[in-house]
Amino acid sequence: MSPGGNTLAGATSPYLRQHADNPVHWRQWSSEALAEAAARDVPILLSIGYAACHWCHVMAHESFEDPEVAAAANDGFVCIKVDREERPDLDAVYMNATVALTGQGGWPMTCFLTPDGRPFFCGTYYPKLGFLQLLAAVAETWRDRRDEVERASEQIATELRSMSAGLPGGGAPVGPELCDHAVAAVLRDEDGAHGGFGKAPKFPPSALLEGLLRHYERTGSGAALQAVERTAAAMARGGIYDQLAGGFARYSVDPYWVVPHFEKMLYDNALLLRAYAHWARRTGNPLARKVAEETAGFIIAGLGANGMFTSSLDADAAGREGLTYVWTPGELAEVLGDDDGDWAASLFAVTADGTFEHGASVLQLPVDPDDTARFACVRSKLLAHRGTRPQPARDDKVVSAWNGLAITALAEASVALDNPEYLTAASECARRLLDLHLVDGRLRRASLGSRVGDSAAILEDYAALATGLLTLYQLTGSWLPEALGLLDTALQHYADPQRPGRWFDTADDAEQLMVRPADPIDGATPSGASLIAEALQLAAHLTASETYAAAAQDTLASATPILARAPRSGGHWLAVAEAQIRGPIQVAVACNPRSAELLTAARALAPGGAIVVGGPANSSALLEGRDRVDGADAAYVCRGRVCDLPVTTVGDLAVSLAGQPEDGRRGAV
Known part of the structure; x- marks a missing residue:
């Protein structure tokens, strides 16, 4: 039998705390938990999920809260729970194993491991029934056919080590x-009909939109x-948008962005x-501006806590x-009255048959309302009523990378x-974030509250930070200085010293897992490698550092196989490459x-990925030796190390940024 009981109550992860009352004797991932499995000579049941995950909740209710399942799990296994958002390194290793074995992945992820x-x-x-049968079969195999387990685990480990070797064929500089x-x-x-890429389920191609x-x-x-515009408008008008x-x-279950x-x-x-703020800035599209404003408002009001931003709202x-x-339709009429209810049902595509379960519909906005004042009143009443309904739980964990993404987005917005x-x-x-997460010069992944x-x-x-x-x-x-400190730490502990341009996702002094993750593919979030390419690119030109410039060049060159062979999986790489080309x-x-x-005009007119600074002469590396001209503010536009002559009007700045300077106005620097 498993000694002790469930130990998750003291976790800093809300997801783990959700399971603190399970009869399963969950442990957090630790050397002690692995040692317990070795001492008991039992395999490890590893369950990985996250707080907002619907199917994680389903499996918890069906199995992990069930005494019969708990008895089988506790008797035959050391049970370990992992929050994928808190330990993405573990998630990456075992997700690769799951995909290699089954051809697909997802959460909750359920893995059986040897004690090592x-x-x-x-x-x-x-x-539940299938899980009980699986627990019994794995326990029996471990007990009676250990040699099969050893062979299978070693084959999988060998395959994972091979997969972690990195992409072949990189090294050529990116070009147009x-x-x-x-x-x-x-x-x-x-x-082309519904926007987006691929079939259902459809995920927002966020980084790809920025690259395009x-x-x-x-x-x-x-x-x-x-x-x-097709993709961004379809998402903004669909049910995937609140x-x-x-x-x-997080995504749409259908190809139409409805549910x-x-x-x-x-x-x-x-x-x-x-992406929406960039679209709004570049085109002035009113839908882009509206969605950017509302999304910024949601991040600040819906996810803000203690000056930082929390991780998610639950699906349930x-x-x-x-x-x-x-x-x-009846609920709309009850809140708004018959006339406004009918109008809102038509506007939001709420039908008697429904687009979701039990005849209910997810609100869409296929066309803009013809009466904006009426629309604002209807939205206000519906939102107020929605506030009286049961609300999704919030995962209050603060993740460093995601807050870094939010800082960038809010600043650009x-x-x-x-x-x-x-x-x-x-x-x-x-x-x-720096006050809390930077500890003895090294960054921590996440916090909860002030801990x-x-x-x-x-x-x-x-x-990202x-x-x-x-x-x-x-x-x-x-x-x-704080940004450069983070980059210097990354260069020291995460860059591959044997292969310039390759990056590991975990530090050289971090816990040694079965393999050291190093995945350059962009997914729901950009990869760490493509994110560090952007940071190095910015730092190289803000500081005139040859070290950062060389690292940025090598990092971007390592991604050429992705852009050549799988560009949909390289949206952020594309964005960084497009900036580099210019x-x-x-x-x-x-x-x-x-x-x-x-300066205001320069920030508004500059393309995505451009670097814009302003101030007195010599106040930054880019302003070294550059001053106002004849008493007027002056803008110096450079591409790499080639710079135009300074301009003093917004019109001339726009021409220079468009790459069409007047004859004789460009000179080498």
Whole structure:
């Protein structure tokens, strides 16, 4: 029998705490838990999930809260629970094993391991009966056919080590032809009727939208911009977007963006805010501006806590998926009255048959309302009533990387939407996050309340936060030393010393797992490697550092196989590459930054990935030796190391940024 009991009550993860009352004797991942399995000579039952996961809740209710299941699990296994958001390194290792064994992955993830951590059987969700049968079969195999377990686990471990060797064929510098090829391949995969890429389930292609926008800015490609607009508009008008309170759900279960999987994640909304704000800034599209404003509002009001941003809202409320969000025509009429109820039902595509379960519908907005005042009143009443319903739980865990993404998005949105409150929120988040998560010079992954967790940060944490701080530096003049400190730590502990441009996701002094994760593929969030490429790119030009420049160049060159062969899995790589091809563009405005029309224009006109700083001469590396011209503010536009002559008017700045300077106005620097 398993000694002791459930030990999750003291965890810093809300997901683990959700399981603290289970009769299963859950442990957190630790050397002590693995040693317990070795001492008892039993395998490990590893269950990985996250707080907002609907099917994680289902399996918990069906199995982990059931005494019969708990007795079998406790008797035959050491049971370990892991929050994938707190330990993405463990999730990456065992997700690769699950996909290798079953051809697919997902959460909850269910793996059976030897006491030294080698997997020998993996799956995802199991209903109670199937799970009981599986527990019995695995226990019997472990007891009576141990040699089969050893052979299987060693084969899997060998395969995982082979998979972690990295991508072949990298090293060539990225150029326009590679990006043009990547974009053409992506556009061939677009769902031209409904927006997005691929079939259901459809995930928001956040980083890819940013990459396509940057490609449009470089090339003027109408096809790239149209793909962005089709996808972004379809999502904004669909059920995946919260039409009452703003913010996006994690994905759509159908190809039409109608029915979401209802959890709302910080990382999705931060990445989408960046893309919608960029779309709004570049085109002035009113839908883009509306969605960016509402998404920023959701992040700040819906996920904000103690000046930072929490992880997610649950898919379920009171045990039912989507309960908070769906409506019937009768419910609309009850809240709004018959006339407004009918009008709202037509506007929000709420039908008698419904688009979700039990005749309920997820709110959509296929067309803009013809009466904006009436619409605002209806939304207000519906949102107020929705507040009386059971609400989804919030995962209050603060993750370093996702807060870094939010800092970048809010700072860029403050420019795009001319809202200084977003910049204030981003700056406050940076201050509080560094105060809490930076411990003895090293970053931690997550915290809960005012208590920072023990889990070390991974590469994406350093990279996303460094990018956020470098973005803030361009707008405020603060945070540069802190950003460079994070980058220096990343270079020291995460870069592969044997292969320039390759990065590990875990530090060289972190816990040694079966394999050391090093995944450069962009997924729901950009990979740590593509994020560090962006941070290094920014730092190289903000500081004139050859070290950062060489590391950025090597890192980007390592991704050429992704852009060449699987560009849909390289959206953030594409965005960084598009910026690199243009120099990236740097704009240094010699001015008084508190009252500078030219600096404001530079921030509004510069393409995505450009670097813009302003201030007195010599106040930053980009302003070294550059001053106002004849008493007027002056903007210096550079591409790499080639700079235009300074301009002093907004019109001339726009021409220079468009790459069409007057003859004789460009000179080498």
